[in-house]
Amino acid sequence: MRLVLFMVALAAASAAHAQFRIPSFDLNKAVESVKNVNKAVREPSEAEEISIGRDVASRLLGAAPLVDDPALQRYINQVGRWLALQTERSDLPWQFGVLDSPNLNAFAMPGGTIFITRGLLERMRSEAELGGVLGHEIAHVLRKHHLKAIQKGAQTALAGDALSAALRERGGAQRDKLIAFGAEMYSRGLDKSDELEADRLGVVIAARAGYDAYGLPAVLQTLQAMNPQDSGLALMFKTHPAPGERLDALGERMQPVLDAYSGQAQLADRFVRQLRR
Amino acid sequence: MKRLALLLFFFPLLALAEPANVIRATELKQEPATDSATLAALPENASVEALERKGGWTRVKTSSGEGWVRMLALRYKPGTAKAGDSGAKELFNVARTGSSGTQTTTGVRGLSAEQIANAQPNLAEMNKLKEFAADRGTAGGFAAEGNLAAKAVEYPKP
Numbered sequence: 406m407r408l409v410l411f412m413v414a415l416a417a418a419s420a421a422h423a424q425f426r427i428p429s430f431d432l433n434k435a436v437e438s439v440k441n442v443n444k445a446v447r448e449p450s451e452a453e454e455i456s457i458g459r460d461v462a463s464r465l466l467g468a469a470p471l472v473d474d475p476a477l478q479r480y481i482n483q484v485g486r487w488l489a490l491q492t493e494r495s496d497l498p499w500q501f502g503v504l505d506s507p508n509l510n511a512f513a514m515p516g517g518t519i520f521i522t523r524g525l526l527e528r529m530r531s532e533a534e535l536g537g538v539l540g541h542e543i544a545h546v547l548r549k550h551h552l553k554a555i556q557k558g559a560q561t562a563l564a565g566d567a568l569s570a571a572l573r574e575r576g577g578a579q580r581d582k583l584i585a586f587g588a589e590m591y592s593r594g595l596d597k598s599d600e601l602e603a604d605r606l607g608v609v610i611a612a613r614a615g616y617d618a619y620g621l622p623a624v625l626q627t628l629q630a631m632n633p634q635d636s637g638l639a640l641m642f643k644t645h646p647a648p649g650e651r652l653d654a655l656g657e658r659m660q661p662v663l664d665a666y667s668g669q670a671q672l673a674d675r676f677v678r679q680l681r682r
Numbered sequence: 683m684k685r686l687a688l689l690l691f692f693f694p695l696l697a698l699a700e701p702a703n704v705i706r707a708t709e710l711k712q713e714p715a716t717d718s719a720t721l722a723a724l725p726e727n728a729s730v731e732a733l734e735r736k737g738g739w740t741r742v743k744t745s746s747g748e749g750w751v752r753m754l755a756l757r758y759k760p761g762t763a764k765a766g767d768s769g770a771k772e773l774f775n776v777a778r779t780g781s782s783g784t785q786t787t788t789g790v791r792g793l794s795a796e797q798i799a800n801a802q803p804n805l806a807e808m809n810k811l812k813e814f815a816a817d818r819g820t821a822g823g824f825a826a827e828g829n830l831a832a833k834a835v836e837y838p839k840p
Contacts, residue, residue, distance in 0.1 A: 463808045468801035469793050471810055478814040486821035491832055500815040508793045518811070522793065532828070585799075592795030605838050615830035619738055622754060630700060630758030640795055649757055653705075656754040658838055663754075666835065667737030672828050 455516030461587040462518040469506040480679045485539050491613035508637045513545035515552040532672035537621025541607030550599040555587045594644030601654045612666035699731040702758045710749035714739030722746035
């Protein structure tokens with residue numbers, strides 16, 4: 406909206422500037438500018454959302470490849486898809502991957518591609534804990550947190566038609582700019598409110614899937630006990646609220662749900678078997 | 683091998699005894715349940731040693747004996763987690779990943795902010811990723827094997 410006003414103001418200013426040559430305000434031109442902006446701020450279609458997410462995912466895989474273990478990758482996909490099936494976007498082409506990095510982190514791309522690092526997986530004790538973390542990432546996709554942030558940020562980098570084209574078509578310099586901006590989102594982080602919302606929804610999604618709802622809090626507690634100076638935590642701590650704050654927020658809002666579903670499955674054995682093979 | 687056996691002994695029941703504090707005045711319970719007998723009242727900031735978690739409860743050792751406190755009332759002292767203590771780290775087959783415990787994070791690849799910003803697309807890995815995806819049926823079968831049953835749970839109000 407701010408952008409629309411800016412464009413209108415700009416059109417008005419340039420018309421005023423050119424008053425000697427063109428006596429009247431060029432309404433057609435102003436309307437055209439507003440139309441272009443409207444095109445750009447329209448909600449991307451689901452197909453566009455998926456394709457943006459995949460282009461960003463491809464970059465992340467350029468930073469860290471998948472762990473070379475097909476059975477582990479299939480396992481993470483089964484857990485993840487089962488969780489995603491409990492949500493309002495169960496039909497997205499969900500895909501999950503374990504990245505070969507000792508850092509502790511997880512990433513959700515628009516359209517349903519989700520990564521978790523080997524470093525974070527190694528710190529978990531059960532499938533319920535994994536379910537809590539994947540639930541949090543799935544929630545980001547459901548609520549389009551990254552898509553909205555990418556779109557909002559890209560509007561300042563790519564105006565009007567350029568952004569519209571970059572959303573629509575793969576390839577080209579504008580698209581590269583959009584995707585580079587998208588990848589950068591993952592090193593800058595989302596708004597705190599998005600992260601806390603994803604925590605609350607993640608707990609619910611894990612509970613729906615039949616897991617002990619305390620899986621996510623348990624992982625947050627593990628992170629909280631680690632040395633915050635640990636280099637493997639640097640990016641996650643930069644891009645997320647502190648684990649203690651996230652635990653406080655879950656305690657305030659989610660205690661009844663957590664307790665109602667605390668007796669559900671842990672599946673520690675199945676999880677450990679996958680990592681030990 | 684002996685080291686692995688040792689780790690398996692401790693895993694995944696407990697993260698050994700980890701020093702922690704209660705962030706608010708809380709009750710030390712005999713069993714992990716609200717309606718269980720109260721053994722002692724722990725004041726805010728009381729120091730405890732955390733032993734194991736069960737649902738929303740953590741078994742702790744305190745100066746007034748052992749019992750259970752609300753897991754969410756506990757905060758660990760940052761930096762107390764020792765490598766391998768709190769998860770499956772040691773169980774992960776490092777031979778498979780080509781990584782070792784001494785691996786450094788320097789080099790071209792990696793997930794630092796800078797490395798992510800400069801990463802180039804990796805289409806070969808994207809193709810692999812697609813191969814591993816699970817469809818509805820597979821995911822349902824996998825859930826059934828683990829006796830996971832879907833529940834209706836409402837999202838919290840915004």
